[in-house]
Amino acid sequence: MKLPLPPLPTALRPKPKRPGEGERVKPLDQVKEAGIATVDWVDERTSLSGPARWVMFRKVPKGTNWFYTLGSATLFAFLSQAVTGVFLAMYYDPSVTNAYESARHITNDVFLGEFVRGMHKWGSTLMVILVCLHMARTFFFGAYKYPRELNWVIGVVLLILTFVMSFTGYLLPFDQRSYWATIVGVNINGTGPIAGPFLSDFLRGGAEFGATTLSRFYAIHMLLLPGAIIALIGAHLYLVTKLGTTAPPWLRAESGDGIREESI
Numbered sequence: 001m002k003l004p005l006p007p008l009p010t011a012l013r014p015k016p017k018r019p020g021e022g023e024r025v026k027p028l029d030q031v032k033e034a035g036i037a038t039v040d041w042v043d044e045r046t047s048l049s050g051p052a053r054w055v056m057f058r059k060v061p062k063g064t065n066w067f068y069t070l071g072s073a074t075l076f077a078f079l080s081q082a083v084t085g086v087f088l089a090m091y092y093d094p095s096v097t098n099a100y101e102s103a104r105h106i107t108n109d110v111f112l113g114e115f116v117r118g119m120h121k122w123g124s125t126l127m128v129i130l131v132c133l134h135m136a137r138t139f140f141f142g143a144y145k146y147p148r149e150l151n152w153v154i155g156v157v158l159l160i161l162t163f164v165m166s167f168t169g170y171l172l173p174f175d176q177r178s179y180w181a182t183i184v185g186v187n188i189n190g191t192g193p194i195a196g197p198f199l200s201d202f203l204r205g206g207a208e209f210g211a212t213t214l215s216r217f218y219a220i221h222m223l224l225l226p227g228a229i230i231a232l233i234g235a236h237l238y239l240v241t242k243l244g245t246t247a248p249p250w251l252r253a254e255s256g257d258g259i260r261e262e263s264i
């Protein structure tokens with residue numbers, strides 16, 4: 001119930017609001033409003049909100065657990081390798097005479113060089129471990145089955161490319177260990193049936209191990225493979241978004257349905 005106003009003199013009565021005069025907007029609300037306006041501005045010109053919504057607001061099956069984060073962990077390991085690799089490439093010289101010296105220079109003289117080189121080195125080991133754990137998770141949870149076979153195949157190619165990434169990176173410091181270990185690795189490749197000798201010739205860049213081998217490994221390591229991995233991760237994540245995540249097998253068994261209950 002609205003109470004009648006007390007009999008106040010006109011000067012003391014609350015003034016009615018003028019048209020257009022609203023509540024005082026708080027600074028935080030202004031910032032929020034500016035954010036929304038910016039997103040709207042971009043969306044009006046690109047219509048990106050639809051695809052963004054498609055990627056972000058997905059149904060996730062019941063029972064997902066920490067094992068489902070291994071794919072994202074692999075992705076972040078890859079991103080960390082990409083960022084640290086860019087900084088290493090700023091100082092590294094892929095020539096047989098300067099490679100070792102430039103790697104030594106990064107470790108001993110460049111600001112945070114040892115830290116960034118260490119991150120790249122240990123990050124590569126971590127990525128190999130994570131990609132294997134992620135593959136084991138998708139295998140044991142039956143995520144390779146219909147309709148995700150293609151994503152499994154893309155995953156296998158990603159696994160091989162991750163290994164080739166480690167193999168080609170190992171030569172780059174060009175010290176005694178990396179030199180001889182790579183010769184052993186290339187020779188092992190050469191023992192493969194039919195394609196083996198061609199593969200080892202391709203990796204060496206000829207019959208002999210030398211200057212071409214190093215620049216070839218460098219080009220494969222920092223141009224060819226990152227490009228291929230980025231493209232394949234894009235396809236991999238597109239399929240994850242499109243097909244949704246597999247429910248844990250014990251929940252699938254309960255409902256007796258392999259596919260439909262995944263969009264619960």
Ligand code: HEM
Nearest residue numbers: 068070071072074075135138143152155156158159245246
């Ligand atoms: C660079 C390497 C890789 C990255 C960055 C990556 C990333 C991801 C991410 C973020 C997901 C969604 C989250 C998850 O389920 O964990 C996923 C799902 C999946 N990945 Fe990978 N992955 C990689 C390699 C592999 C490999 C080696 C395989 C198998 C051979 C594989 C097979 C799958 C499958 C089948 C799914 C669907 C899982 C489901 O539906 O539950 N991935 N991946």
